[in-house]
Amino acid sequence: MKILVTVKEVAEAEDDFEIDGLDIDERYLEYDLNEWDDYAVEEAVQIAEDGDDVEVVSVTVGPERSEETIRMALAKGVDRAIRVWDDTLAGAEMLDVGAKADVLASVVEAEEPDLVFTGVQANDDAFGATGVALADTVGFEWAAVVNALDLDAEGGVAHVHRELEGGVEELTDVQLPAVLTIQTGINEPRYASLRGIRQAQRKELDVQGLDDLGLDASVVETPVRRTAMYEPESEGDATVYEGSAEETAGQLADLLRDKGVVEG
Amino acid sequence: MSDVLAVAEHRRGDLRDASFEVVTAGRELADEQGGDLHLAVVGGDVDGFAEELNREGVDVVHTVAEGEEFNHDVYVQVVEQLYAQVAPTTLLIPNTVNGLDYAPAVAERLGVPVVTDAIGVSRANGSMEVTREMYGSKVETTVEVDADEVVVTTRPAEWPQTESEGSADVQAFDADVDESAVRSTVTGFEEVGGGDVDISEADVLVSVGRGIDEEENLELVEALADTLGATLSSSRPIVDAGWLPKNRQVGQSGKVVTPKVYIAIGISGAVQHVAGMKGSDTIVAINTDPNAPIMDLADYAIVDDLFDVVPELIEEFGGESPV
Numbered sequence: 001m002k003i004l005v006t007v008k009e010v011a012e013a014e015d016d017f018e019i020d021g022l023d024i025d026e027r028y029l030e031y032d033l034n035e036w037d038d039y040a041v042e043e044a045v046q047i048a049e050d051g052d053d054v055e056v057v058s059v060t061v062g063p064e065r066s067e068e069t070i071r072m073a074l075a076k077g078v079d080r081a082i083r084v085w086d087d088t089l090a091g092a093e094m095l096d097v098g099a100k101a102d103v104l105a106s107v108v109e110a111e112e113p114d115l116v117f118t119g120v121q122a123n124d125d126a127f128g129a130t131g132v133a134l135a136d137t138v139g140f141e142w143a144a145v146v147n148a149l150d151l152d153a154e155g156g157v158a159h160v161h162r163e164l165e166g167g168v169e170e171l172t173d174v175q176l177p178a179v180l181t182i183q184t185g186i187n188e189p190r191y192a193s194l195r196g197i198r199q200a201q202r203k204e205l206d207v208q209g210l211d212d213l214g215l216d217a218s219v220v221e222t223p224v225r226r227t228a229m230y231e232p233e234s235e236g237d238a239t240v241y242e243g244s245a246e247e248t249a250g251q252l253a254d255l256l257r258d259k260g261v262v263e264g
Numbered sequence: 265m266s267d268v269l270a271v272a273e274h275r276r277g278d279l280r281d282a283s284f285e286v287v288t289a290g291r292e293l294a295d296e297q298g299g300d301l302h303l304a305v306v307g308g309d310v311d312g313f314a315e316e317l318n319r320e321g322v323d324v325v326h327t328v329a330e331g332e333e334f335n336h337d338v339y340v341q342v343v344e345q346l347y348a349q350v351a352p353t354t355l356l357i358p359n360t361v362n363g364l365d366y367a368p369a370v371a372e373r374l375g376v377p378v379v380t381d382a383i384g385v386s387r388a389n390g391s392m393e394v395t396r397e398m399y400g401s402k403v404e405t406t407v408e409v410d411a412d413e414v415v416v417t418t419r420p421a422e423w424p425q426t427e428s429e430g431s432a433d434v435q436a437f438d439a440d441v442d443e444s445a446v447r448s449t450v451t452g453f454e455e456v457g458g459g460d461v462d463i464s465e466a467d468v469l470v471s472v473g474r475g476i477d478e479e480e481n482l483e484l485v486e487a488l489a490d491t492l493g494a495t496l497s498s499s500r501p502i503v504d505a506g507w508l509p510k511n512r513q514v515g516q517s518g519k520v521v522t523p524k525v526y527i528a529i530g531i532s533g534a535v536q537h538v539a540g541m542k543g544s545d546t547i548v549a550i551n552t553d554p555n556a557p558i559m560d561l562a563d564y565a566i567v568d569d570l571f572d573v574v575p576e577l578i579e580e581f582g583g584e585s586p587v
Contacts (some may be wrong), residue, residue: 014555015553016555022405096377097368097371098371129367131370132365136368136373141448142365143448144364159425162365163361164275164453165517166520167518168455169456170453171451171453172451174572184504222377223377224377225407227393228405229404229405234559234560236560238549239563239564239565239569240565241566245448248568249579250580252573253580256342259546261494261525
């Protein structure tokens with residue numbers, strides 16, 4: 001069987017940052033593997049380790065810089081990787097949910113996986129919608145926010161738990177092929193071993209453009225665009241204790257005494 | 265054509281709060297557009313739900329008697345068909361776990377753009393403008409949708425719930441559900457994270473987050489909780505890492521807590537966490553980042569390294585710091 005994992009390189013903003021136009025200034029951004037995707041990679045790799053003849057392929061829509069992140073996924077056990085990028089994608093103002101789903105759908109159609117894992121959301125733009133949109137685009141079944149998976153590959157069913165709000169999980173049977181959006185905590189993502197990192201250098205990382213996928217530039221023409229970015233006005237009216245750790249701890253201790261949390 | 269269609273949410277026999285919030289958001293939007301607000305409820309005791317959903321500002325409640333519980337394969341078909349009948353400009357769906365399980369697919373089928381996790385929506389300037397957050401709530405953005413129709417999911421607890429009774433028409437909608445397209449089956453529900461400690465009952469919570477870095481450092485906040493006679497809780501990453509059991513998790517997918525004092529240590533305040541603790545009487549934050557979202561919520565804050573402050577605090581109360 002084949003599992004396709006969508007892997008996104010996400011930007012994280014430093015504590016102090018400046019906004020330049022419609023985004024945080026590049027100087028204040030650090031790039032890393034999306035946290036949710038790390039769990040998705042781990043889930044796929046664990047299935048491959050438990051079963052015979054399971055191939056794990058990752059797909060990333062991103063510039064050359066994201067190869068560092070992709071190599072991390074390869075080092076953790078992904079067999080080969082696809083990176084989709086070209087000048088058209090680079091020039092796109094914003095890829096909305098529909099555009100991302102269309103690009104990824106063409107990869108799904110070429111690879112014909114039995115399962116697709118995506119992270120529940122990306123921690124930069126936090127749309128949380130690409131996995132389900134992708135499933136519907138390619139006609140796969142799906143389940144969003146999966147925090148436990150028991151795969152019956154022969155029976156063609158994924159028994160999943162979906163993590164609802166308030167400490168309740170929904171138990172659902174999903175027919176394959178399917179897209180599952182993976183929630184953090186479903187497993188414990190491994191660190192890439194040195195051996196894995198060395199092996200990752202030799203694994204295939206295939207770069208494809210929209211042409212290769214049979215798509216034209218219209219795929220990035222979306223009606224959704226960002227028109228402003230700003231720091232939210234602080235609603236906070238917190239009393240901030242100032243001074244050394246000893247002094248601030250002392251002030252907080254006084255507060256806790258006043259509140260009756262502790263006596264004395 | 266300037267109506268708004270919103271979809272209510274229920275689980276295990278009860279309408280969820282998001283249903284009454286989406287009424288508020290939908291009414292505001294319908295007023296801006298000069299249209300009607302249609303509300304849909306799918307599955308379960310739809311007649312009972314319709315009575316409850318008949319709130320001020322709702323023009324029509326559409327009841328769709330299909331199934332007992334949420335099933336996205338049914339919801340996608342029903343909402344698509346109802347959308348075709350109502351012909352709204354905007355479809356509003358709560359940005360909940362279930363909302364995110366079908367809204368993107370409905371948008372895909374309708375060929376309409378989707379914008380998720382809205383904290384504000386407006387059509388005041390003609391085109392749809394959605395306010396959202398990015399980079400872990402550090403910034404807000406405005407997203408403009410240059411299309412006649414749009415699907416928007418609305419973040420829970422961002423709009424007040426509409427409480428007053430209304431005078432809506434209740435109409436039963438007869439959907440045509442293709443059973444062969446239903447390829448997922450909900451087989452049950454499970455409560456998680458029982459255990460012996462109920463953090464929602466605690467008066468004082470010492471809550472720890474990602475800032476603690478290593479599992480062995482938990483000892484430090486445990487010592488503080490012991491010294492204060494408080495209960496230890498945490499944000500999600502600590503539970504995901506297996507350092508504390510699920511019953512200690514505060515947040516959207518964990519417990520909602522309302523203690524007298526909530527001390528957030530090394531917690532940045534992701535929106536999912538905030539959903540579970542913002543009702544606390546007094547919130548204290550200890551964090552190195554003065555811009556962390558938790559600071560907006562805190563009543564008292566210390567901007568410093570928790571590894572410097574917490575040992576001092578333990579000593580203040582005559583306890584013994586493990587570091």
